[in-house]
Amino acid sequence: MKGNKVIIFDTTLRDGEQTPGASLNVKEKVKIALQLDALGVDVIEAGFPRSSPGDLEAVRDVAKHVTRPIICGLARATKKDIDDVHEALKKAKRPRVHVFLATSRIHREYKLRKAKGDILKIAVEAVKYARKMFPDVEFSPEDASRTELNFLAQVVEAVIKAGAGTVNIPDTVGYSVPQEFGGIIRHLMENVPNINKAVVSVHCHNDLGLGVSNSLAAVLNGARQVECTVNGLGERAGNAALEEFVMGLNMRKDVFGSLSTNIRTKELFKTSRLVSKLTGIVIQPNKAVVGDNAFSHESGIHQDGVLKKRVTYEIMKPQDIGFKGSRIVLGKLSGRHAFLNRLKKLGYSLSGGELDQAFTRFKSLADKKAKIYDEDLATIVEEGLATVPEKYKLVDFRVTSGNRISPMAEVILRKGNEKLTASATGDGPVDACFKTIDKAIGRRGKLIDYKVSAVTGGKDALGEASIRVAFKNKVVIGRASSTDVIEASVLAYVNAINRLWQKTEGRR
Ligand code: KIV
Ligand code: ZN
Numbered sequence: 001m002k003g004n005k006v007i008i009f010d011t012t013l014r015d016g017e018q019t020p021g022a023s024l025n026v027k028e029k030v031k032i033a034l035q036l037d038a039l040g041v042d043v044i045e046a047g048f049p050r051s052s053p054g055d056l057e058a059v060r061d062v063a064k065h066v067t068r069p070i071i072c073g074l075a076r077a078t079k080k081d082i083d084d085v086h087e088a089l090k091k092a093k094r095p096r097v098h099v100f101l102a103t104s105r106i107h108r109e110y111k112l113r114k115a116k117g118d119i120l121k122i123a124v125e126a127v128k129y130a131r132k133m134f135p136d137v138e139f140s141p142e143d144a145s146r147t148e149l150n151f152l153a154q155v156v157e158a159v160i161k162a163g164a165g166t167v168n169i170p171d172t173v174g175y176s177v178p179q180e181f182g183g184i185i186r187h188l189m190e191n192v193p194n195i196n197k198a199v200v201s202v203h204c205h206n207d208l209g210l211g212v213s214n215s216l217a218a219v220l221n222g223a224r225q226v227e228c229t230v231n232g233l234g235e236r237a238g239n240a241a242l243e244e245f246v247m248g249l250n251m252r253k254d255v256f257g258s259l260s261t262n263i264r265t266k267e268l269f270k271t272s273r274l275v276s277k278l279t280g281i282v283i284q285p286n287k288a289v290v291g292d293n294a295f296s297h298e299s300g301i302h303q304d305g306v307l308k309k310r311v312t313y314e315i316m317k318p319q320d321i322g323f324k325g326s327r328i329v330l331g332k333l334s335g336r337h338a339f340l341n342r343l344k345k346l347g348y349s350l351s352g353g354e355l356d357q358a359f360t361r362f363k364s365l366a367d368k369k370a371k372i373y374d375e376d377l378a379t380i381v382e383e384g385l386a387t388v389p390e391k392y393k394l395v396d397f398r399v400t401s402g403n404r405i406s407p408m409a410e411v412i413l414r415k416g417n418e419k420l421t422a423s424a425t426g427d428g429p430v431d432a433c434f435k436t437i438d439k440a441i442g443r444r445g446k447l448i449d450y451k452v453s454a455v456t457g458g459k460d461a462l463g464e465a466s467i468r469v470a471f472k473n474k475v476v477i478g479r480a481s482s483t484d485v486i487e488a489s490v491l492a493y494v495n496a497i498n499r500l501w502q503k504t505e506g507r508r
Helices: 026-039 053-065 079-089 105-112 116-133 149-162 178-191 211-220 242-251 265-279 300-308 336-345 352-368 374-385 429-441 485-506
Strands: 007-010 043-047 070-076 095-102 137-142 166-171 199-204 225-228 328-330 392-400 408-415 418-425 445-454 463-471 474-482
Touching (some): 007 242, 053 070, 053 079, 095 166, 178 199, 242 265, 336 352, 336 374, 352 374, 392 485
Parallel strands (some): 007 043, 007 225, 043 070, 166 199, 199 225
Antiparallel strands (some): 408 418, 445 463
């Protein structure tokens, strides 16, 4: 056990990006990494370089722009994977390679078809090979929580001896429960002779909704690094949510004593919104800590209690996580100076071009909407930051709809110098628009998910459309906002097409 600091290892850009439908381009990854830096995370797992050239580039770019935290790349226990992480991180200030190999009987027999002895040998060789290039090596026995305890202890001891400075114990399939998982960590702390030479880390998935609980149980038993993601994104049901783990530790000092993290909790809300915006994964309203309802009180008894004394029904202060609530700040008559000032207060610093673009968007929104709230400003800025190339641009759309006619849409798009026009009918005005766009671009999208939510209250609120569309086997997200929800939907569809273009032709 090393001190009372719990290292926060953020894997939003790696495991988080494995969330079905979430995909980030390189610039978006860098934007998130810069915010993770502002949040105070200690380690950023920026990607899995061997998985694609795009991931290698993203890890390299993150390391170029973000120099305070350790930047980590994932590798299977093979030379090629480790070489690729080295290639991506050769200019990083504080590089780390994270090597993983499954150890559980299920994975050994069905996935790897290897005996225990082979696993031990491959793990040790991989760590030794990695240590030749990296001073900082982390090893993960994948599916650790379903691995025989004695074998797990044997692997952990061997990789530490081979040079791993961090051993990460993943609950890969989110199967463990807190008492059991805490017991696994305790067993390792008590039975691995060289355990003090490494930091023990945990990586808990959320298949049973226990990712954060298991991580908290682990730190009570000696783990000093927690791998987590913003908004709990991640493979399947996701990973332990960073904001929940950190606030759990902070709020319950009576249980966790002096255990603490370097996280600046006032940055949590902003980070959560940025990740949601760029990944396109909407935060459920009742999500702990950062959900829209986390600080709303619906019942009269609760409202009365909070008005009398906040602590009756509120365990955290919204301000502690940087949640400022809806505030009318600007309007039609507000000038550039007031706009810039408010953005600064919200923690945004934009370059000249970005600021011009955001101000233009603000002015056109203020023409349609009397009161501009902080949330509107955040939407304006973050949409401007979303760096999807506008290969296809919406020029014009028209839609007629009613209860006795078939909705019909006409759309004009621009692709470079080419003008694409089409018209089609659909089951509703939005469906008609989407079908028309499909016709114009000559592709067929299958809508998997469609949500429209209001950014703030009021009839003139900005509506944010968020969609997930499958074009054959490629799933992309799209997101856009407007005071007109049909326009927001059309723009979100065009945004999805641009993401598809970026994923396919754009890469080439
Ligand atoms: O869930 C898991 O086991 C992982 C490993 C690569 C650490 O993501
Ligand atoms: Zn994982």
